[in-house]
Amino acid sequence: MLRQQNPNEAYRRVDFDARVNGAGPADLVHLCYEHLVAALGTAIHADRINDNGLRSRSLTRALTAITALQLGVSGENSMADALNHLYAAARRTVLDCSLSFDSRQIGTLRKDFEEIGRALQGG
Known part of the structure; x- marks a missing residue:
């Protein structure tokens, strides 16, 4: 039997796959x-609307992104150490919030990574 897939999830996956193909390391x-x-x-958002399934899937996607970032860290210098520390702390926060959700902690984590992402893009 075919797994039913949410159209938004299918679109997100196609968009992700298209962006990954041919992307460089910085991208x-x-x-x-x-x-x-x-x-x-x-x-x-899922927590606000009491959708535990969506919240769980979202936290899993967040962990997947953090894992990919951790796997991409290379070298043995202070920058690599700082990134490893940052990603480990983010992982701990997400895992802790998967047991007892704290929207304030997740919001702070989101804002921090949003700011870092903007800085990486040069704006």
Whole structure:
């Protein structure tokens, strides 16, 4: 039996796949930041409307983005250490909020990554 898929989810997946194909490393990092920020925003929205399934899926997408960012860190310098620390703290926050959701913590995390993403884009 075919799995039913939400049209919005299908569109998001097609958009993601199209953007990944041919993207350079910097583009991929920015894409991960975008998806992390969007997933955290959706989790906050889902919590407001009491949609536990959507909140759970959104937190899972956020963890996936964080994992991709962590896997992309290379080198053994202070920048790599700082990024690893940042991503580990973000992972802990998301995991903690998957057990006991705190929209303020998720909102702060979202804002932080939104600001970093903007800085990476040069604006």
